[in-house]
Amino acid sequence: MPVENSGDDPIEAGALFSVVSAATSIASGALGATRFATETTVYLASESTKAIANALLDTVVPMAVSAVVSRIDINEIVKDHVDVNEIVAQAELAPILDRVPMTEIADYVIEEIDLPSLIRESTGGVADGLLSTLRFQAIHTDNFVSGIVDRVFFRREKRASEREVSVKNDDV
Amino acid sequence: MTTFSQFRDAFVPGSQVHFSALPERARSIQGVSAGFTSRAIAVFIDIGLVAVLVLGAWGGWEGLQYVLNGFYDLPSVTGFPLLLFGYLVMWVYWTWSWSTGGRSLGNVLMGLRVQTKRGNDLGLGLAALRSLLSVVFALGLAWALVSRKNKSIQDILLGTEVVFDWAPLLPKVDMTFAMEING
Numbered sequence: 306m307p308v309e310n311s312g313d314d315p316i317e318a319g320a321l322f323s324v325v326s327a328a329t330s331i332a333s334g335a336l337g338a339t340r341f342a343t344e345t346t347v348y349l350a351s352e353s354t355k356a357i358a359n360a361l362l363d364t365v366v367p368m369a370v371s372a373v374v375s376r377i378d379i380n381e382i383v384k385d386h387v388d389v390n391e392i393v394a395q396a397e398l399a400p401i402l403d404r405v406p407m408t409e410i411a412d413y414v415i416e417e418i419d420l421p422s423l424i425r426e427s428t429g430g431v432a433d434g435l436l437s438t439l440r441f442q443a444i445h446t447d448n449f450v451s452g453i454v455d456r457v458f459f460r461r462e463k464r465a466s467e468r469e470v471s472v473k474n475d476d477v
Numbered sequence: 478m479t480t481f482s483q484f485r486d487a488f489v490p491g492s493q494v495h496f497s498a499l500p501e502r503a504r505s506i507q508g509v510s511a512g513f514t515s516r517a518i519a520v521f522i523d524i525g526l527v528a529v530l531v532l533g534a535w536g537g538w539e540g541l542q543y544v545l546n547g548f549y550d551l552p553s554v555t556g557f558p559l560l561l562f563g564y565l566v567m568w569v570y571w572t573w574s575w576s577t578g579g580r581s582l583g584n585v586l587m588g589l590r591v592q593t594k595r596g597n598d599l600g601l602g603l604a605a606l607r608s609l610l611s612v613v614f615a616l617g618l619a620w621a622l623v624s625r626k627n628k629s630i631q632d633i634l635l636g637t638e639v640v641f642d643w644a645p646l647l648p649k650v651d652m653t654f655a656m657e658i659n660g
Binding site: 406409410412413416417437440441447451454455458460464465 | 484
């Protein structure tokens with residue numbers, strides 16, 4: 306058997322090639338699998354770390370902020386560092402005014418300052434006051450006279466006009 | 478003092494706020510039947526007005542007689558005819574004023590109004606009848622002293638009444654809203 310010629314044997318060379326190529330395939334396959342496994346592990350690890358970190362922050366940050374806020378006076382800070390007038394000056398007034406119940410406020414002001422009586426006093430003047438006085442005096446005389454008549458007739462119930470005026474006088 | 482919030486809370490949606498020009502003390506008596514004194518004063522004012530009118534007309538008439546006829550026995554009209562003329566003017570005046578809003582001058586000054594039991598204005602016929610009865614029998618008013626509802630004889634016969642109505646030109650006073658706030 307010519308052993309020295311073995312390298313030239315085409316069959317042997319083919320076998321060797323097959324073996325080498327198979328080994329290469331296996332090696333690259335193993336490499337790919339390893340890479341996949343590594344990447345997956347890294348990805349999962351990073352994601353779970355993020356989730357844990359978020360959960361931790363969600364708990365810790367509000368506590369920390371509230372601990373901080375409770376120890377400082379935000380009003381003071383705003384007063385010292387923020388120009389409130391500047392902010393208000395930039396605010397849109399129209400939408401705010403749209404929400405303000407104008408007529409109700411007007412009614413309220415009229416009622417509160419008693420505008421009708423102001424008008425009465427400023428326009429009616431002395432003549433109106435004299436007329437009211439005359440009318441009231443007549444009404445009081447009415448009540449006085451009808452009171453006497455009703456007493457003579459032993460009536461217990463007062464007349465309507467007398468009732469209304471006396472009730473009103475108790476209030477005033 | 479009412480705050481705006483209280484005012485708002487008391488506000489009934491759909492209700493309209495009437496602010497009355499009437500003095501507050503006078504609000505409760507509006508529409509209530511008026512007593513003898515107020516009405517008597519009103520009558521005297523009307524009589525005064527009619528007296529001025531009649532005497533004016535009389536003076537004018539006598540003056541005209543003087544101008545037309547020269548010297549003659551002044552005055553030409555006296556006594557009963559003049560009184561009758563006064564009654565006639567009074568009747569016409571009351572008829573006119575009661576049928577057009579229920580208020581003569583005396584009623585306006587005293588804040589009174591003549592109306593039917595249901596609160597309507599008197600028609601011309603009813604006003605004329607009431608006016609006639611009032612002129613012929615003015616003492617009928619004295620029954621208002623005795624009547625529980627302050628009714629004169631004329632009121633009883635014709636189903637009318639005289640009420641306080643100080644401000645006929647203003648909308649009727651709606652006190653419901655004010656009461657909700659104050660009480």
